[in-house]
Amino acid sequence: MSLMINYKQMKMTQLYKCFLLLSITLFSAAYAMAQDKNTLKNGGLPYLHTENNVTRLIVDGKPWLMLAGELHNSTSSAPAYLAEAMKNTASMHVNTVIASVAWEQFESNEGIFDYSLVDNILATANEHKLKVVLIWFASWKNGESSYVPLWVKKDTKRFFRIRNKSGEQLSAISPFCNEANKADARAFVELMNYIKAKDTNKSIIMIQPENEVGAFSEMDYNSQALQLYAAQVPDKLIQYLKKNKNNLEKELKMAWEANGFKTKGTWAELFGETNYDAQNFFMSWQYASYINEICRQGKEVNNLPMFVNAWLVQYPGEQPGKYPNGGPVSRVMDIYKAAAPAIDFCAPDIYLPNFKEVCSMYHRPSKNNPLFIPECERSNPGKAWYALAEHDALGFGPFGIESLVSDAAYSESFGVLKEILPQIEKYQGTGKMRGILKEEKEERTALQMGDFKIDIEYQHKDKNCYGIIIQTGNDEFLVAGIGLKLKFSSLKNNYAAFIGTVQEGGFVDNKWIVRRWLNGDETWHNTFLFTNGRNFSVTQKEGKRVITPYLAPIPVLNQSLETNLQTSQIQAPGIYKIKMYEIKNK
Numbered sequence: 001m002s003l004m005i006n007y008k009q010m011k012m013t014q015l016y017k018c019f020l021l022l023s024i025t026l027f028s029a030a031y032a033m034a035q036d037k038n039t040l041k042n043g044g045l046p047y048l049h050t051e052n053n054v055t056r057l058i059v060d061g062k063p064w065l066m067l068a069g070e071l072h073n074s075t076s077s078a079p080a081y082l083a084e085a086m087k088n089t090a091s092m093h094v095n096t097v098i099a100s101v102a103w104e105q106f107e108s109n110e111g112i113f114d115y116s117l118v119d120n121i122l123a124t125a126n127e128h129k130l131k132v133v134l135i136w137f138a139s140w141k142n143g144e145s146s147y148v149p150l151w152v153k154k155d156t157k158r159f160f161r162i163r164n165k166s167g168e169q170l171s172a173i174s175p176f177c178n179e180a181n182k183a184d185a186r187a188f189v190e191l192m193n194y195i196k197a198k199d200t201n202k203s204i205i206m207i208q209p210e211n212e213v214g215a216f217s218e219m220d221y222n223s224q225a226l227q228l229y230a231a232q233v234p235d236k237l238i239q240y241l242k243k244n245k246n247n248l249e250k251e252l253k254m255a256w257e258a259n260g261f262k263t264k265g266t267w268a269e270l271f272g273e274t275n276y277d278a279q280n281f282f283m284s285w286q287y288a289s290y291i292n293e294i295c296r297q298g299k300e301v302n303n304l305p306m307f308v309n310a311w312l313v314q315y316p317g318e319q320p321g322k323y324p325n326g327g328p329v330s331r332v333m334d335i336y337k338a339a340a341p342a343i344d345f346c347a348p349d350i351y352l353p354n355f356k357e358v359c360s361m362y363h364r365p366s367k368n369n370p371l372f373i374p375e376c377e378r379s380n381p382g383k384a385w386y387a388l389a390e391h392d393a394l395g396f397g398p399f400g401i402e403s404l405v406s407d408a409a410y411s412e413s414f415g416v417l418k419e420i421l422p423q424i425e426k427y428q429g430t431g432k433m434r435g436i437l438k439e440e441k442e443e444r445t446a447l448q449m450g451d452f453k454i455d456i457e458y459q460h461k462d463k464n465c466y467g468i469i470i471q472t473g474n475d476e477f478l479v480a481g482i483g484l485k486l487k488f489s490s491l492k493n494n495y496a497a498f499i500g501t502v503q504e505g506g507f508v509d510n511k512w513i514v515r516r517w518l519n520g521d522e523t524w525h526n527t528f529l530f531t532n533g534r535n536f537s538v539t540q541k542e543g544k545r546v547i548t549p550y551l552a553p554i555p556v557l558n559q560s561l562e563t564n565l566q567t568s569q570i571q572a573p574g575i576y577k578i579k580m581y582e583i584k585n586k
Contacts, residue, residue, distance in 0.1 A: 046205040048305050048344055048370070054392050054429030055345075055370035057305065059131065059205050063425050065388060066205075066395020067418055068133065070098035070375055071402055073141075077105060079120045085402035090128035092404055093415040096205070097125060098374055098397050100135040102147045107187045110151050115194050125203050133206045133374065133397075136191065139184045139290070141211040142311065143324035145173045152183065159183070164217045172215060175286045175326065176224040185294045192302035207304050208374060209294050212311040212349060213287050214324020219279040220286075229282055233270050237285065238263050240338035247366055251331035252281065276320050283326035284335040292340035299342055308336070309347045309374050312358065330361040337367060349375035349399075353440060355383055356390075363391040375399045381413035382437050382466025385481070385573075388417075389468040390435030392428040408538055408547060412572035413482075416534070419507040420468070420480055420575065427470050436481060438465040450474060451492055452580065457485040459530070467531055467573065475500075475580040482533040482573040494586040499526045500579040512577065515550065533574045 041047060046059045056063040069092055075085045076099045089097050101117050108114065125132045137147035145153070145161075152159050152173075159180045162170045173180045188209065195204055219225065241248065241256060242263065248256070255277040256262075262270050271278040295306045310328045323329070328336050328346035336346055348362045350373055363371035372394040373387055384396035404410050427433040434447055438458040446455045449471045458465040460483050467481015479486065490497040502518040523529060537548040551569065 042303055045202065045303055046305060047303075050368060050370075052429055053365040055365075055368070055394065056425075056428075057205065057394050060202065064095075064131065064205065065393075065421050065425050066096040066131070066133070066372070066397070067094050067384065067414060067421060068096035068098055068374075068395050068397035069094045069401020069404070070135075070397045070399045071100070072400050073100060073137070075402060076100055076117060076121055077102065079116075082120050083124055086124040086128055086130070088402040088405035090130060092401055092411050093418045094130065094401065095418070095421075096131045096133060096395060096397070097401070098133040098135065098208075099125075100137050100211075101191065103136070103138040103152075103184070103187055104147050104149045106191060108149055110149070110183075113187070113190050113194075115198070118191070118194055118198065122199055122201075122203055126201055130203075132204045133208065134195075134204050135208045135211055135374075136188060136294075137211055138188065138294075139173050139175075139180055139210060140213040143212060143214045143216055143327070144171060146171075148173065148180075152180070160222060162215050162217060163221045165219075165221055167221065170215075170217065174220050174222055174225070175213075175215070175283070175290045176220060176222055176228070181290050181293055185297045188294050188298050189301055192298040192304075195304075196302040204304065207298070207306045208309060208347075209298070209306060210291055210308065212309055212324060212327060213291070214311065214327035215283060216321055216324065218276045218319065218321040218325060219283060225286070228286075229267055229279075231266065233265065233267055234285070237335070237338050240334065244334065248334050249331050251277070252334050255281070276325075280320040280325055281332060281335055283320070284328075284332040285339050287326040288328070288336045288339035288343070292342045295340070295342035305344050306342065307345045307347050307372065307374075308340075308343055309349050312348055312350070312352060314352070333362075333364065333367060333369060337369075345369045345372065347372045347374050349373075350383075351375075351377045356386065356437060356439060359387055359391045359393075363393070370394050373397060378404055378407075378410070380437075380464045380466070381410045381417070382464050382482075384414070385417055385466050385468055386435035386437035388421075388424050388428075388435070389433050389470075390437075408536070408545065409570045409572060412534075412536055412547065412549075412570060416480065416506070416573045416575065420478075422507075422510045423470060423478060424468070432471040434469050436465075436467045436469065436484060438483070448491065449477070451490060451582075452497060453489045453491055455487040455489070457487075459483045459485055472577075475582070477578045477580070478575070479529060479531060479578060480573055480575045481531040482571065484529075484531040486529040486531070487527070488529075488580055490582050492582065494584055495582045496585040497580055497582050499523055499529060500581040502529060502579075503577040504574055505577070506575050518576070529576060529578060531574055531576065533571045536570045536572060538570055 049056050049058050069089055076082045099121050105117055141147050160174050160177050162172050162174045255271040259270055259272050267278040267282045271281050308328045311324045313323050313329050333346055348358050350358050359371055371391045373396045376398050378398040387393035387396050444457045463483055465483030467484050470478040472478050488497045502523055503514045504518055505513050505515040535551040537551045539546050
């Protein structure tokens with residue numbers, strides 16, 4: 001009898017183990033399916049996902065913040081040149097490269113395509129483990145048509161050009177030219193088809209069709225354009241205006257209001273011609289429609305996110321045509337949204353001093369327009385820090401990234417930023433993260449986070465001062481930056497705030513590593529945080545620059561020795577963890 005019981009017990013145990021194993025297997029499979037849910041969305045391709053007013057680029061099922069750099073215009077035109085540039089780019093600590101494919105090389109003879117440009121970009125990007133944003137230099141680049149194939153350039157009848165008011169034919173293709181639109185779209189579809197077949201690693205994560213479009217004229221005076229200008233404003237735009245009347249860009253709304261908020265009429269009747277508003281909105285509608293058709297056809301075969309970039313208005317009141325008229329500047333963002341649903345967002349190329357203002361003009365959650373900066377001047381890496389933290393940017397790219405390889409300070413700043421990208425991604429959209437950036441003659445700023453006011457003084461008049469502050473707990477902060485002096489005070493009545501502890505360190509594989517504790521003199525006895533940053537030693541070895549990180553500052557008495565030491569050192573932002581405490585002061 002006991003033998004039978006033992007046998008039955010053994011059978012039950014085996015069955016239980018099998019059941020348990022099966023349950024674990026099924027649970028693991030279900031968990032894996034849940035994890036892969038985002039990856040499988042959009043056929044596994046990158047896509048934009050908006051939640052709680054924050055738009056993220058999803059790559060391989062996870063948010064991808066683009067710490068990027070844009071290559072020079074002709075860098076990707078030849079394999080050897082591109083290979084060297086990609087080495088330089090990878091050394092800048094970026095995770096994404098912005099590279100171009102020129103129509104004139106891709107289809108130098110009509111109907112015959114050369115895929116080697118794409119092959120070279122993919123091969124070098126994969127070698128250096130970089131993602132790619134691809135620019136399609138086609139009908140226009142910087143308002144001109146210099147990247148179209150020779151067979152397009154020579155045929156001004158089939159591919160007619162913009163005409164100014166005097167009837168003079170300009171060099172740029174007219175956005176009213178249907179033949180150009182068809183030819184551009186055919187080549188773009190071929191490009192997107194090839195990427196779909198060739199890019200098995202899903203390295204190309206976004207596309208920019210055209211570049212800084214617009215006419216250097218207040219209008220195109222071709223007969224086709226004049227006919228449309230004198231016709232009724234498209235109902236598609238009228239419906240958009242009515243639906244979004246209280247949320248229109250101020251220039252568009254003011255022009256419409258000045259003409260009585262009409263819902264029927266010509267462009268001049270609805271928007272007036274006094275300040276070239278009607279012509280500007282008309283040209284913007286046409287450029288947006290032209291590019292939308294290219295995007296629409298391209299997405300049908302390969303549904304990657306697509307955006308357009310803008311040559312910005314250089315000063316308030318600048319006349320359209322002095323800047324490329326019809327491009328996606330902020331004043332016509334609504335026109336692009338109405339005319340071009342296949343374009344996911346408008347992006348600014350920023351070479352102006354009012355960087356922070358431009359960011360706010362393009363970070364427009366109410367219009368489903370996230371901030372991405374594909375091009376920026378290269379003087380200050382802090383602009384990347386500010387855009388990612390303050391405006392939940394998808395990414396940032398200085399222009400000519402491969403040339404920045406000689407700027408060790410810029411490179412190491414990007415290296416520190418890369419350390420905290422997971423933290424930035426985690427806190428985007430939470431309201432618990434702020435970006436700090438000194439512009440021009442600014443000396444200080446202040447902000448509130450939780451129960452604390454933070455007064456920030458910029459330590460240098462002639463150096464870059466910037467950083468990021470993240471509130472990680474009620475009384476805990478992660479601060480990263482350089483050139484900042486922070487003073488915390490309590491917003492609670494009858495309470496005073498003090499710095500309790502400061503850890504200086506960094507992240508390795510997203511794990512916090514303490515380098516040293518700052519106390520006493522370093523914090524003026526719990527009063528200030530100074531983000532003095534990290535010191536790096538730069539030396540030459542066998543003709544190559546060698547950077548030694550985390551170099552402890554060496555106290556010296558001899559001024560000439562100190563000066564000599566400084567010539568071989570650079571500074572980059574530091575990372576600090578702060579624990580605050582409050583006491584009653586009454």
